[in-house]
Amino acid sequence: MVTPLIVSNIYSQSRDKTRRGGRRESERNEAEKSTEIRSSSEISSAIEELSVLVLVKPGDNHEAALIPTKPFLSLCYLVLQVLDKIGPTMTVLRQDVQQNIKRLEMVLESNSSLSSNLVEILKTETREGNAKKGASCSKAFVWLTRSLDFASALLLTLSRDSGINMEEAVQEAYNITLKPWHGWISSAAFRVALKLVPDSKSFIDLLKANDESYDTQTEKIKILVSLLAPFLEGIHCILKAYDLNNLKAA
Template structure:
């Protein structure tokens, strides 16, 4: 009886801790959540599809903080996330990693098609390049307006791969960028100040950059790295 009681007590303690951890995460910033996601997946070698989708959804939430001006990019990211989610839902055990998905489509000759998962991975990675560059510039140059930060990040990441339609849409979006202070207040976790936000960005960069570089190398290996949009 005593042993059963001990197990019951341990279970209650474990559940209580689980609830406390869940409540704590509710006030975390998307950046801090991304840091945890990356830390958990850093020892897997080949990053899992589910972890990649988790990061992509966090990226979507960061862009939402900029406002409706990012609607075009946000919609593109959402579609790519949904494509990978549908592929994963069909058979989650068959291709649990990004490499497995890309290699399968390359073998089948479908990797370059407009609705391929390989393209979805490529564009989600480029969108993360953009978001990471945005955060880095935001942290390094406090004198720039948010419009300047977004434009600089876009020029160095997404612009080389956008056709004239996408580039024109982005130019229009730049005119509706909110003030820098408004955006930074939105991306902070509850109770954070700007110095804490900067610290989180410093932690995120060395965790996320190697993953993005690894995916770009994967795309280059199969000559998918030069694909552009309209």
């Protein structure tokens, strides 16, 4: 006869195995995801992420706009990997991006139903008067958008002239996207590190998947930029509607 204790032990062992199996499966999924990103390149993966993000067009009702939080953060995560390839110049920016991603991830994990749409987060924090205060999610969203602006501007320049001086390309992208909002300390740190960027061809080579040609990767960069531009334009319309477009670094 099977006693309640034996049943309990069997259940506990089964539950432990399930948990261990779940952890192993999760680890495998993460490993497979990393491998998939490496094999398809960050640019290809970013194109895929943009395909599932809702495009917010200028003039649309910002109150009814939808920007899914999880896909947006996945896109920002891919930008992190692009910044890594630029080198030490992007260390400070990379850290900011990572911190802002984590801030929004924590909110999403704590209340996924209410935080699944970034526009709802902006509405809630604006209504409560917290959007511009402290380490708000709204401010995290603003700076992540600006990091995407920087990546988009840099890739646009490279797509137009892949032989351009990389230092000049990075400086130009920084000047038009991030410098207006940075304090003098951040700007000075950026100037010092700028000498460490790779040349443009080496940078594009680093972005390629193993089986991609240089020309194929350049074409994909053009596709990504063509998708990013209207998407970011829509986001800036929303930020302006909530009076968040002119936030500067503290």
